[in-house]
Amino acid sequence: AQSVTQPDIHITVSEGASLELRCNYSYGATPYLFWYVQSPGQGLQLLLKYFSGDTLVQGIKGFEAEFKRSQSSFNLRKPSVHWSDAAEYFCAVGAGGNEKLTFGTGTRLTIIP
């Protein structure tokens, strides 16, 4: 069975600084990987996804993520954060076919002026 670890529960970053959120997965085959963002009181919005091909994936809102098979990682990055990026971020892994998404426990991002 697949699993996802987000080792950082809470991260605080200054506005304009760079950001990297960590995600490690466990899955026996090639995983399907996702990053979702959740603003307070809202549902989840897909930032980006990786299925195959180029290991550097571009998403919405200026985010990107890099799939590193050797490290079983799919870290999310943004070169310069904005106050509106404050939210909770979830990494998820999906298996083939019609199987479920397995989510990490999330990383809460706080932006300070």
Add this chain to the structure above:
Amino acid sequence: NAGVTQTPKFQVLKTGQSMTLQCAQDMNHEYMSWYRQDPGMGLRLIHYSVGAGITDQGEVPNGYNVSRSTTEDFPLRLLSAAPSQTSVYFCASSLRGTGSGNTIYFGEGSWLTVV
């Protein structure tokens, strides 16, 4: 295009009461699912459906029932509410499963408190 619509958004139940969380999607998606979100635990799958008439259990199915009589609707029933079911519930849908490269779309959530 409404996407995934959940009702109610907020609900308070007494222990032992039953209720149904409604979920509807207008995207003709085959795959629908229910997750619950608890602090520090991320989202966990309760039940899912790969098409009308077909449902299956997820990671935490106990205390919940589902049915899928139409493509559009996927209600989640709490049979006898317990305080442990206090959570935020999300309905999700996708054209097919994650293995087909499809995006899963989430509703805005239903906040349920059981007292």
